[in-house]
Structures are given as structure tokens and as C-alpha cells.
Amino acid sequence: MTESIDIPADDVPAHVLWYDRLGAELSPDKTATTWTAEDAAGGVSTVVSITPGQTDEQATVVFLASTGQFKLVAMTEGVRAESPLYNVVPGAPASGVIALGGPA
16 A cells, blocks of 8 residues: 555645756756656546646646545656655645744
8 A cells, every 4th residue: 555645635836856867956958847647546647637837847736626646747758756645635734834932
């Protein structure tokens, strides 16, 4: 069974960074990225869609359903980057920030 990360059903930006075999980050003008979203079995996701961002390394994840699982896939020149499996849970926390002192 694949572990999943709970997230809320809020549209969210995504980005991918590409690296060469020695670990150096590639400039965005050196790659052509395509995005897809898959379900847990590797099929096409019905939970989210991907809209292009300002560069092809950027995208927006648009939620089509309030529950379900998906992962993001970015491809360039035969190289595949894959996100963890996400589980859409309405009201799930998206992130937390810890700060010392009182509220700002």
C-alpha cells in the first residue's frame, strides 16, 4: 500500500527543478517540461487537472473533486519526476509556520 499525504482541495501552484547527473540544477531554458496528473494506479487523474504556469517548469493544480488521490508527473527529455501520492481531504492543513512571540 502506498502512503499518501493529506492535503486540502485548494488550487495550488507546483514547480519542478531539473538537475544534471552531477547534481547541478539545469536552467529552465535548457528543458521542455510537460505535466500530467495520475491516480494511485498510474491512470489519468479525475481529481485534478494541470494548467500551465509562467514557465513550463511551473503549473497550477486545479482541483476537480473534493476527495480522491493523485500524484503529479513532470517529464523532460525522457526523464520523469513524480510527486508523492496526495489524498484530498477537505479542510486538511496545507502548511504550518512556527514563530516565536505573539501573533504578528
